[in-house]
Amino acid sequence: MTASLDRTVSDPVWAANGRGVYFLYDDQGVTKLGFVELTGKVRTIASDLGGTSTGRPYGGAAYSVGGGVVAYNKASPARPADLALFGSSGERILTQLNDDLLGDRTLGKVEKITVPSTKGAQIDAWVMTPPDYQPGKRYPTILEIHGGPFANYGPASRRKCN
Numbered sequence: 001m002t003a004s005l006d007r008t009v010s011d012p013v014w015a016a017n018g019r020g021v022y023f024l025y026d027d028q029g030v031t032k033l034g035f036v037e038l039t040g041k042v043r044t045i046a047s048d049l050g051g052t053s054t055g056r057p058y059g060g061a062a063y064s065v066g067g068g069v070v071a072y073n074k075a076s077p078a079r080p081a082d083l084a085l086f087g088s089s090g091e092r093i094l095t096q097l098n099d100d101l102l103g104d105r106t107l108g109k110v111e112k113i114t115v116p117s118t119k120g121a122q123i124d125a126w127v128m129t130p131p132d133y134q135p136g137k138r139y140p141t142i143l144e145i146h147g148g149p150f151a152n153y154g155p156a157s158r159r160k161c162n
Helices: none
Strands: 009-014 020-027 030-037 042-049 063-066 069-076 079-087 090-093 110-116 122-128
Touching: 009 063, 020 063, 042 079
Parallel strands: none
Antiparallel strands: 009 020, 020 030, 030 042, 042 069, 063 069, 069 079, 079 090, 110 122
């Protein structure tokens, strides 16, 4: 059903009305929630899902469909996962689970870059600067290289570095 989407899909769940299927997929380091209609039309419902693991920056998400809404865990480089809902009025973040943890911390900025591979494909990468980064100042560099390509290793879950 997802022939128009050049990504592997997982965790399919039928819509209650039977008119399509919800699913998860990874795209350029980000886990997304998709929906495919019976006609094959694919759309992205939500992006930046994550937070099922706190120790490594792997993708990972969970969602549940019911009552006309989809509930899922949403994460970003600045926030470990919170609970979100998507319904007829769009996306709504329901929790602020990590306010106590993050309230007195300054996090480094995360910037996506791409680098060419030896065969010409573009490889996604992320640069995280230290908190209170000052351009022109020298900082030690830490590289964490992932052997891929079969795991989503993106920007959302990077708490171990701060």
